[in-house]
Amino acid sequence: MKQLYLIGFMGSGKTTVGRSIKEQYGIDYIDLDEAIEGRLHKRIVDIFKEEGEEAFRTYETETLKALKTTPIIATGGGIIERSENISYMKENGIIIYLKTSFDTIKLRLTRDQSRPLWKDEKQNKALFDKRNKIYEYSADYIVHCDNRTTKEIIEEIVSLYRYKGILDSED
Numbered sequence: 806m807k808q809l810y811l812i813g814f815m816g817s818g819k820t821t822v823g824r825s826i827k828e829q830y831g832i833d834y835i836d837l838d839e840a841i842e843g844r845l846h847k848r849i850v851d852i853f854k855e856e857g858e859e860a861f862r863t864y865e866t867e868t869l870k871a872l873k874t875t876p877i878i879a880t881g882g883g884i885i886e887r888s889e890n891i892s893y894m895k896e897n898g899i900i901i902y903l904k905t906s907f908d909t910i911k912l913r914l915t916r917d918q919s920r921p922l923w924k925d926e927k928q929n930k931a932l933f934d935k936r937n938k939i940y941e942y943s944a945d946y947i948v949h950c951d952n953r954t955t956k957e958i959i960e961e962i963v964s965l966y967r968y969k970g971i972l973d974s975e976d
């Protein structure tokens with residue numbers, strides 16, 4: 806069975822979409838950040854504060870590779886920071902980019918305190934521009950998320966999932 810990986814910038818809706826697919830369609834999902842927090846018994850903000858980003862990236866890669874059977878994985882926005890993660894996801898499954906504009910993300914995350922890499926406007930925009938290209942190069946499919954409800958987005962993903970027979974595929 807191929808796995809389906811949701812990628813995209815912070816605030817693009819990866820966690821929300823993964824959770825909704827599970828709720829609406831009963832397809833199992835796991836959020837990589839939640840899996841890391843569960844493994845380490847530590848919140849993401851505390852991992853960044855106490856151990857730094859590089860340590861977090863190592864936990865992220867290890868956890869990604871440990872999740873071998875869950876059909877849908879919502880990754881964290883920085884999963885594409887290590888090219889080995891991209892190669893791994895490509896080998897093991899299908900990558901879907903939840904493409905969302907910077908303006909939409911800004912509106913969603915204005916008061917967000919839970920994302921250590923969501924900083925000031927200049928840094929956020931620079932990171933967004935750098936990563937947007939990598940998400941596009943890495944994705945097998947791009948789902949446009951601006952001005953769309955979670956319901957509309959998950960319907961598109963699930964029909965793609967079924968059309969491509971990802972769930973039933975053995976390769």
Ligand SMILES: Nc1ncnc2c1ncn2[C@@H]1O[C@H](COP(=O)(O)OP(=O)(O)O)[C@@H](O)[C@H]1O
Pocket residue numbers: 813814815816817818819820821822913950953954955958
């Ligand atoms: N399609 C959508 N329309 C409006 N708000 C959304 C949508 N998807 C997600 N959100 C909101 O955006 C914020 C970030 O979503 P989240 O799922 O945590 O993103 P990610 O996991 O990609 O960082 C949350 O407050 C969530 O409710």
Ligand SMILES: O=C(O)C1=C[C@@H](OP(=O)(O)O)[C@@H](O)[C@H](O)C1
Pocket residue numbers: 813814815816819820838849880881882883884919920921922
């Ligand atoms: O973009 C990033 O580097 C990060 C995104 C976060 O996940 P979300 O994309 O779900 O916010 C989380 O993994 C961590 O704060 C680092």
Ligand SMILES: [Mg+2]
Pocket residue numbers: 819820821836838879880881
């Ligand atoms: Mg998330």
